[in-house]
Amino acid sequence: MQLAAEPSLDRLYSSHNHWLKAVVYRRVGCTETAADLVQDVFIRLLCKDSIPAMDEPRAYLARIAHGLMVDYQRRQALERAWLERLSMLPEDEMPSPEEHMQIVESLARIDALLDGLKPRVSRVFLLSRLEGLSYPAIARQLDVSLSTVEKDMAQALRHCYHVLMG
Numbered sequence: 688m689q690l691a692a693e694p695s696l697d698r699l700y701s702s703h704n705h706w707l708k709a710v711v712y713r714r715v716g717c718t719e720t721a722a723d724l725v726q727d728v729f730i731r732l733l734c735k736d737s738i739p740a741m742d743e744p745r746a747y748l749a750r751i752a753h754g755l756m757v758d759y760q761r762r763q764a765l766e767r768a769w770l771e772r773l774s775m776l777p778e779d780e781m782p783s784p785e786e787h788m789q790i791v792e793s794l795a796r797i798d799a800l801l802d803g804l805k806p807r808v809s810r811v812f813l814l815s816r817l818e819g820l821s822y823p824a825i826a827r828q829l830d831v832s833l834s835t836v837e838k839d840m841a842q843a844l845r846h847c848y849h850v851l852m853g
Contacts, residue, residue, distance in 0.1 A: 695738070696729065696732055696733060696738060699729075699732065699738070699744055699748070700729055702744070703744060703745055703748055704725065704729075706745065707725050707728065707745075707748050707749070707752060708721050708722060708725045710749060710752065711724050711725055711752050711756060714756050715756060715759065715760075720759070724752060724755050724756060724759060725752065727755050728748055728751045728752050728755060731751055731755075732751075758799075761795075761798055762791075762795045762798075765791065765794045765795060765798055766791050766794075769790060769791060769794060773787075797813075797817075800847055800850055800851070801813075801843070801846070801847075803846065804842070804843060804846055807829065807831075807839060808839040808842050808843050808846075809843065810829065811825055811829070811836055811839040811840055811843060812839075812840060812843035812844075812847075814828065814829075815840060822836045822837060822840070
C-alpha cells in the first residue's frame with residue numbers, strides 16, 4: 688500500500704477550489720459567501736505548519752468547509768435573533784453600526800463558548816447572564832426545580848472555565 692504524498696497548497700487550490708465553491712454554494716445559497724468560506728478553508732490550511740498527507744483531499748476540504756459553514760449559519764441565526772430584538776427598540780435606543788457589530792461579535796463568541804452544552808444548560812446560562820433573570824425566575828420559566836437551575840448554571844460555568852483556560 689502506497690502512502691499518500693503531502694499535497695501542496697497550490698495544487699489543492701487549483702484542483703479543488705471550483706468544486707468546493709460549488710459544494711459550499713449549494714449549502715449557503717450565495718456566491719459571495721461561498722467564495723469567502725472557501726477562502727477561509729484555504730487560509731486555515733495556509734496557517735498550518737504542514738498540510739497532512741491525504742488519500743481523499745476533497746473529503747478533507749469538505750470537512751473543513753462543513754465546520755466553517757456551521758459556524759457561519761450559527762452566526763447568521765444569532766444575528767437574525769439580534770435584529771429581531773433590535774426591531775423592538777425605540778429609535779433613540781438603537782445602537783450605532785459599530786456597536787451593532789460589536790454586539791453580534793460578542794454573541795458569536797458567547798455561542799462558541801457554549802457550544803457543546805446541553806440546550807437547557809445553555810439556556811439557563813443565557814437567561815441568567817444575558818437576560819439577568821434570577822434563578823427562581825429561570826426555574827419558573829423553564830418549569831424545572833431551583834436545584835436543577837443551580838446545577839445547570841454550575842455546569843455551564845465549569846464548561847466556560849475549561850474552554851477559556853484550556
